[in-house]
Structure formats: C-alpha cells, structure tokens
Amino acid sequence: MGDTxxxxxxxxxxxxxxxxxxxxxxxxxxxxxKTFLSAGLGIALAKMGKRVILVDADLGCANLHTALxxxxxxxTLSDFMKEKVRRLSDVIVETGIEHxxxxxxxxxxxxxxxxxxxxxxxxxxxxxxxxxxxxxxDLGAGTSFTILDFFLSAANGLLAVVPEPGSIxxxxxxxxxxYFRKFKKIARDPEMRELITQxxxxxxxxxxRTPYDLVAYIQTINADLGRRLMESLATLRPKLVVNQVRxxxxxxxxxxxxxxxxxxxxxxxEYLGYIESDDTVRVAARRKRPLLLDYPYxxxxxxxxxxxxxxxxxxxxxxxxxxxx
Amino acid sequence: xxxxxxxxxxxxxxxxxxxxxxxxxxELARRTYGGESxxxxxxxxxxxxxxxxxxxxxxxxxxxxxxxxxxxxxxLAASGSSPGAPTSxxxxxxxxxxxxPEPPREVSLEPEITVIPDVITGxxxxxxxxxxxxxxxxxxxxxxxxxxxxxxxxEDKHAKLPHTVFIRSYLLQYAKALKLDADRLLTxxxxxMGSRTEA
Numbered sequence: 001m002g003d004t005x006x007x008x009x010x011x012x013x014x015x016x017x018x019x020x021x022x023x024x025x026x027x028x029x030x031x032x033x034k035t036f037l038s039a040g041l042g043i044a045l046a047k048m049g050k051r052v053i054l055v056d057a058d059l060g061c062a063n064l065h066t067a068l069x070x071x072x073x074x075x076t077l078s079d080f081m082k083e084k085v086r087r088l089s090d091v092i093v094e095t096g097i098e099h100x101x102x103x104x105x106x107x108x109x110x111x112x113x114x115x116x117x118x119x120x121x122x123x124x125x126x127x128x129x130x131x132x133x134x135x136x137x138d139l140g141a142g143t144s145f146t147i148l149d150f151f152l153s154a155a156n157g158l159l160a161v162v163p164e165p166g167s168i169x170x171x172x173x174x175x176x177x178x179y180f181r182k183f184k185k186i187a188r189d190p191e192m193r194e195l196i197t198q199x200x201x202x203x204x205x206x207x208x209r210t211p212y213d214l215v216a217y218i219q220t221i222n223a224d225l226g227r228r229l230m231e232s233l234a235t236l237r238p239k240l241v242v243n244q245v246r247x248x249x250x251x252x253x254x255x256x257x258x259x260x261x262x263x264x265x266x267x268x269x270e271y272l273g274y275i276e277s278d279d280t281v282r283v284a285a286r287r288k289r290p291l292l293l294d295y296p297y298x299x300x301x302x303x304x305x306x307x308x309x310x311x312x313x314x315x316x317x318x319x320x321x322x323x324x325x
Numbered sequence: 326x327x328x329x330x331x332x333x334x335x336x337x338x339x340x341x342x343x344x345x346x347x348x349x350x351x352e353l354a355r356r357t358y359g360g361e362s363x364x365x366x367x368x369x370x371x372x373x374x375x376x377x378x379x380x381x382x383x384x385x386x387x388x389x390x391x392x393x394x395x396x397x398x399x400x401l402a403a404s405g406s407s408p409g410a411p412t413s414x415x416x417x418x419x420x421x422x423x424x425x426p427e428p429p430r431e432v433s434l435e436p437e438i439t440v441i442p443d444v445i446t447g448x449x450x451x452x453x454x455x456x457x458x459x460x461x462x463x464x465x466x467x468x469x470x471x472x473x474x475x476x477x478x479x480e481d482k483h484a485k486l487p488h489t490v491f492i493r494s495y496l497l498q499y500a501k502a503l504k505l506d507a508d509r510l511l512t513x514x515x516x517x518m519g520s521r522t523e524a
Contacts, residue, residue, distance in 0.1 A: 262337060263377055
C-alpha cells in the first residue's frame with residue numbers, strides 16, 4: 001500500500017468523494033429552539049442548492065414535520081426501528097421544498113425513546129450512509145446516552161442555547177456529559193483507570209479543579225495516555241447557536257461561553273451564530289408554517305441564513321460584533 | 326490552569342491578532358471573568374475566576390505592549406522550534422531591538438531568558454520567582470498547587486512533599502508559571518534532589 005492512502009486522502013479525498021456533512025442539534029434543555037433551528041437550517045441549506053435530509057431524532061417526541069408545515073407522515077423512523085423496512089432510505093419523505101427531504105420521528109411507542117445499543121448503532125450507521133450533502137439530526141432534550149451518541153456521531157455538533165441561566169447550565173452539562181462519554185471510552189484502559197483513580201484521590205492537593213486540569217495532569221505523568229486522551233477530546237468541537245438574543249450583551253454571551261469552555265474543558269467551542277428574538281417566529285409557528293418560507297426577510301430568518309452560511313464556509317461570528325463596554 | 330502557557334490562547338486570540346483585537350479580547354475576558362457572569366457562574370467559583378483574571382491581566386500586559394509582545398513572540402518562536410534550548414539569539418531582550426533603553430523596573434518584571442544549570446535547588450526557584458516579582462501566592466493561584474507544597478519545593482523539604490510523581494507535576498507547572506523551560510527545570514531539580522539524598 002505504501003503512500004497510496006495518503007495520496008488519495010490529500011489529493012482526491014476532498015474533491016472526489018461527495019462531502020456528506022452530518023449536523024446534530026442538541027442543547028440539553030427543551031424550548032431552546034432545537035427543532036426550530038433544525039427546520040430553519042434545513043431550508044436555508046436547501047435554498048443554497050444543497051441536498052438536505054432532516055432527521056427527527058427526537059425519539060418519542062417527534063414534531064419536526066410540524067415545523068415544516070407537514071402532517072405526520074405515514075412512513076417514519078418507527079418503521080425502521082421496528083424493522084418493518086430494512087433501509088433508512090425507505091422512510092424518507094418529500095417536504096415539498098426543493099432539495100429538502102425528511103425522515104420523520106417515531107411518536108408511537110415508548111421503547112423507541114431508549115433503543116438498545118444495537119438498534120442505535122444500526123440507525124447511526126445508516127444515517128451516515130445517506131447520499132446527500134447535509135444530514136441534520138434534530139435531537140431531543142436531555143443528555144441520555146442515545147442523545148449523546150447521536151451528537152458524537154456527527155461531525156458538526158450544534159448546541160442551541162438561550163440567554164438564560166437554566167439553558168446555559170444545561171448546555172454546559174451537555175458538553176460535560178459528551179466530554180466524559182468520550183473520556184470514558186479511552187479511560188477503559190486499566191493503566192489509565194489507575195491514573196485517574198490516583199488523581200481523583202488527591203484531587204485537592206493536586207489542585208485539580210477542571211476536567212482539563214485532570215487531562216493536563218495525566219499528560220505530565222503518562223505522556224502517551226495523555227496524548228491519546230487529548231486527541232480524542234480534540235474532536236469534540238461543539239458549535240454554539242445563541243437563540244432569542246435581544247441585546248448586544250446577549251450576542252456577547254456566545255463569545256464568553258466559548259472562552260469559558262476553552263478554559264474549563266480545554267476544548268475548542270465555535271460560536272456559529274445567533275438568532276435575534278423576533279415575534280414573527282411565534283406567528284409562523286402558530287400558523288404551522290416554516291419561517292424561512294413565509295417570512296424570509298424577517299430578522300430571525302436572516303440570522304438563520306447567516307448561520308447556514310457560516311456552517312458551509314466553516315466560519316464563526318465576527319468578533320467585531322462585541323458590544324462596547 | 327495548565328492551558329495558560331500560551332498568552333494568545335489565554336486571551337482567545339490568534340497569534341496574528343491586531344492590537345485592536347487584543348484590546349477587544351481583553352475587554353471580553355474582563356466582562357466574562359471580572360465578576361459573576363451568566364457564562365461563568367456555573368463553571369467557575371470566585372477563586373477560579375480570580376485566578377483566570379490574574380493570568381489574563383498578565384497576558385494583556387505583555388501582548389498590549391509592542392516591545393513586550395515582540396520579545397514574547399521571539400521566546401515563543403524559540404521554544405516552539407527548539408523546545409530543548411533555553412536560550413536563543415531571538416530571545417535577546419527587547420530593549421536592544423527597539424534601540425531605546427527601558428526603565429530597570431520593566432527589565433526585572435520581564436526577565437531575560439534564564440539559563441537553567443544542570444543541577445538546581447529550591448533556592449534557584451525562589452530567585453527566579455523573585456526576579457519576576459511574583460509572590461508564592463501568585464504561583465499558587467496560577468498553578469493551583471497548595472502554597473505549602475510550593476514552599477517545601479523552594480526550601481528543598483522533599484521529605485514533606487508527596488510522591489515524586491506529584492513533585493514532577495508541581496515542577497512542570499511551576500516552570501510554566503515562571504515561563505521557564507519546564508523539561509530542563511524538572512531534570513535539573515530532580516538531579517539536585519538525587520545528589521542531596523545520596524549525600
């Protein structure tokens with residue numbers, strides 16, 4: 001084989017294989033706009049000419065179809081989970097919006113909200129196999145293993161937060177849970193376990209206060225394990241979307257949260273965008289109509305379009321937007 | 326906090342940041358860590374915030390001054406390209422680059438590259454710290470190591486310190502707080518410890 005995989009990867013990998021981007025939208029707390037953002041982002045990307053599939057992964061509490069102005073479809077994720085159909089692509093439905101299709105979530109039975117590991121992996125594998133440009137997973141509230149695993153399976157993990165203490169706390173809790181889910185996968189190594197146990201025993205005398213302190217400490221005493229841990233955690237790069245912003249201070253919250261996560265967890269969080277508080281959102285929701293179709297020029301719709309552009313171009317919110325003290 | 330080694334990283338700016346961007350980043354940091362803020366209250370206690378703020382003030386002090394920043398950049402480049410080498414021509418103090426002498430206070434605050442001998446003791450640590458006008462409490466805040474242990478390190482009271490594994494970690498963090506070559510400081514101190522134990 002020699003150098004061949006490398007050459008393929010660097011010269012042709014990015015141009016010849018279709019780029020399939022998976023975005024999972026979570027955030028811990030309910031009501032922060034996960035479904036709203038999923039639908040909006042799906043439409044915005046489709047408008048840009050990208051082929052998009054929205055997946056309602058809020059197992060048990062699915063309502064992404066409503067955000068798109070659709071009735072509950074006949075084929076849903078439930079048919080796939082119950083193995084009525086073999087392939088995930090069999091439950092894709094058209095949305096009436098060009099380039100945008102939907103895999104609607106299961107509403108019907110309780111066990112689906114907590115699928116067994118095998119079922120979950122089957123779903124994740126097939127999601128990864130869908131032939132489109134963008135796959136958007138609308139995750140439910142909370143930090144269950146199912147939600148965390150969906151989140152971690154996506155290259156782009158988006159977190160919706162509103163400028164309120166409860167929502168911010170939950171986003172941090174979500175990041176912490178995802179962080180330790182990754183951490184534990186590496187920490188199964190008995191040698192690592194021993195180190196962690198030792199460090200936790202002496203947590204205070206060592207001055208370990210944050211998860212990053214622990215990783216940095218492990219690095220000083222076992223460079224190899226430390227490096228593996230760092231490499232694994234470096235792949236956790238959540239993208240923040242601050243919803244319902246009313247002031248410049250609300251916008252600045254995204255920058256502050258990005259900085260806090262870097263210092264506390266030692267991970268890079270990106271500030272993907274914010275959505276201005278806009279009464280039109282409620283008007284559209286009551287009419288069960290997608291905001292970006294019926295009110296494309298309102299401020300919230302424009303914010304979502306900017307988020308879609310940032311996602312495609314891999315950019316973040318411009319620092320110039322910082323309010324003056 | 327261990328992440329603090331790089332002043333740019335501390336301020337969340339790129340190494341190419343303009344003075345205006347550095348100023349903005351500093352203002353954001355003050356807004357974030359200067360008092361209790363929505364973004365920090367659930368992650369950091371008051372003490373943690375103060376420790377972060379102390380590091381940020383120091384980062385801003387260096388990066389907001391063109392001369393100090395140049396000198397820091399040179400040291401950063403030197404440490405990045407050859408981690409083992411404590412000195413480098415690029416690390417020559419900023420005053421010769423600008424052509425104008427700086428007041429002595431500045432020189433002692435921003436000490437020149439320290440050459441770490443092969444064998445060192447706690448007394449050396451203390452001298453380097455004092456040359457930087459840093460109190461033991463400041464080091465304790467920066468490294469989050471219990472101040473008593475730091476004192477034992479400087480007084481060479483090794484028997485009172487925990488296991489060598491922890492001493493190593495303390496020394497690495499101590500070196501980073503003083504912006505000294507951590508690996509070399511560790512090796513030299515451990516050598517010093519070894520020779521005295523055998524004696």
